[in-house]
Amino acid sequence: MKKILWCLLMAPFFCAAQSYSLKTLTENTKTSLRGLSVVTDKIIWVSGSSGSVGKTLDGGVTWQWIKPKGYEKLDFRDIEAFSDKEAIVVNAGSPAYILKTIDGGENWTENYKNVDTAIFLDGLAFWDKNKALIFGDPINNKMQLLKTVDSGKSWQNVSDNLKLPLAKGEAAFAASGTTIKTLPGGKIWISTGGTVSNIYYSGNYGLNWQIFKCPIWQGENSTGPFSIDFYHPKNGIVVGGNYVKDKENSNNILLTYDGGKTWSKPESPVFGYRSGVAYINKENLIATGTSGTDISTDGGKNWQHVSDISFNAVQRAKKGSAVILAGNKGFIYRLEMK
Secondary structure (H helix, E strand, O other): OEEEOOHHHOOHHHOOOOOEEEEEEEOOOOOOEEEEEEOEOOOEEEEEOOOOEEEEOOOOOOOEEEOOOOOOOOEEEEEEEOOOOOEEEEEEOOOEEEEEEOOOOOOOEEEEEEOOOOOOEEEEEEOOOOOEEEEEEEEOOEEEEEEEOOOOOOOEEOHHHOOOOOOOOEEOOOOOOOOEEEEOOOEEEEEEEEOOOEEEEEOOOOOOOEEEEOOOOOOOOOEEEEEEEEOOOOOEEEEEEEOOOOOOOOOOEEEEOOOOOOOEOOOOOOOOOOOEEEEOOOOOEEEEEOOEEEEEOOOOOOOEEEEOOOOOEEEEOOEOOOEEEEOHHHOEEEEEEO
16 A cells, blocks of 8 residues: 655645545556446446456455457447446447446447447446436537437437537547536536537536537647536536646646536646546545546645556545546556545
């Protein structure tokens, strides 16, 4: 366990007798992990390169590694799990596939396939066990949107619901599968980057959309928002930057207090490019990327660097308190707070 001691260097509001450590769960599995779904404190699923899917049923003490037969060369950038038996994975690139298992990964059903050379799916998010949306990079300036209402058994192309065309060079990043966020009642946010960065919002399950400007670092194909999260419909956060300049932090984190309509910079930022962000609770947040991990204890207004270990994704358990990070070389760690 690598201890992270930083309180002595901080302003008093950070020094609430709390320390942080990152506990290694597994590493060196020779796969780049970007998909992460923390069902409970015990049940965790991950996905990544070389067709790899991993799961643990004991909080990371032991892991089972699976390669869906016939899909061993895919890069599974996002995964959504509901239990120790049921999960859905999505790959990046063409052809695009959506696979589902209901028996813990022993068998997988191909529920979607797209061989268009331009298809590139970026992220998946569920409102509940039945309803979900997947989005992808634009084809002919139209963001690709796929919707399910039967727990991923079938997918309908609803791209025409978004009437606004994307700008030239505007797309999204599948760095962690978290440039999409849903909240109950049909609310959904999608962030785009590249030449221009925007937030696309729907309040009715993707039927109608609004577009808001996102003034994060943008203008190049390596810049923009790489992860978005909302604590409730008003308060949200977006992180990103430039992944080829991962230690620069001039404008790579923004906060919103009006549901994404407007965004503002925090008092002190994260310490570099970040591809994953998550609310631990209302006041405590975590952001991570290839240049390390940062913690906020005041709702995202101020950030402290706590680790230099490279990760791609971070997520809090849907049911429980575990905070899990995953990255290259099969790194899977758990954040521990004392």
